[in-house]
Amino acid sequence: MECIRRVLAGERHLFHELIRPCERSIYFLLFSLLKNETEAEDVAQETVIKVYQNLDKFRGESQFRTWVLSIARNEGLARMRKIGNRREDSLDARTDEQTGDYTPAILTSWREIPADALEQKELGAILRAAIEGLPEIYRNVVLLRDIEEMDIRETAAALGISEASVKVRLHRARALLQRVLAPQLKGFAPAKRRWFGGRA
Amino acid sequence: MRIDCKHVWEHISAYIENDVDSVLRAEIDRHLETCEICSAVLDSTRNVVILVADDRVFELPAGFSERLHSRIDRELEESGGEKPPA
Numbered sequence: 001m002e003c004i005r006r007v008l009a010g011e012r013h014l015f016h017e018l019i020r021p022c023e024r025s026i027y028f029l030l031f032s033l034l035k036n037e038t039e040a041e042d043v044a045q046e047t048v049i050k051v052y053q054n055l056d057k058f059r060g061e062s063q064f065r066t067w068v069l070s071i072a073r074n075e076g077l078a079r080m081r082k083i084g085n086r087r088e089d090s091l092d093a094r095t096d097e098q099t100g101d102y103t104p105a106i107l108t109s110w111r112e113i114p115a116d117a118l119e120q121k122e123l124g125a126i127l128r129a130a131i132e133g134l135p136e137i138y139r140n141v142v143l144l145r146d147i148e149e150m151d152i153r154e155t156a157a158a159l160g161i162s163e164a165s166v167k168v169r170l171h172r173a174r175a176l177l178q179r180v181l182a183p184q185l186k187g188f189a190p191a192k193r194r195w196f197g198g199r200a
Numbered sequence: 201m202r203i204d205c206k207h208v209w210e211h212i213s214a215y216i217e218n219d220v221d222s223v224l225r226a227e228i229d230r231h232l233e234t235c236e237i238c239s240a241v242l243d244s245t246r247n248v249v250i251l252v253a254d255d256r257v258f259e260l261p262a263g264f265s266e267r268l269h270s271r272i273d274r275e276l277e278e279s280g281g282e283k284p285p286a
Binding site: 012013015016019020023024027028037041044045048049052053103104105123124127128131142143146147149152167170171174175177178181182185 | 209210212213214216217219241244245247248249251252253256257258260261264265267268269271272275276279
């Protein structure tokens, strides 16, 4: 809040520092909505300008990043409507009521983390394709919770949904990812097996 | 109460998040001790969560930050020198 107060008091250049910790989350939330790098970057720029122009309206009732992301989401949805690519897997919360087949990939041989394999571009591409292939309502939640590592509450606030919905969507998203990724990632197991055991 | 595999799968995400009550956690743990399939499903799901969180998987486009801050600079200039936003 101190930084915001100083920006509002005239130290406007500090706005750069204020927005810097949020810019990754802004971009990936928008990319998740728009599925297009150019559009996501364009709307990210519009979002930060809107944040600047409305900074005096931030009351500190939520985290600054949450407030910024709710603006990003609204800007992203407006762009989606404008370019008419609102897809069938809409943000409609009723989708949470639907049942689906979330049977996991049954396998017993991929239990190690192929972390070293992340150096390989191919693995990154597989992971990105799997996430981008998720229905939008699940992709948003994975991006904020698992990639940007926000907590459940902040994710819910940024997306304008309940915490219960975040949990349901997260569960389904992870189940879908596991089913798609586990069989593919088996091939990336390192030569020296590194077990990821120890349940929490 | 004995829980089955499907019941475990329904709670995998909450289990990873540490968001199940102690009774259910104990039931799941007991099931996992003897069920290799569920144990592998849990580990692979957790691996997926760890892998997608790696910064190398999702990177900002090259030059994104520079372009964003240039845009902010233009806005700061255009909105005048003396008055803060509002």
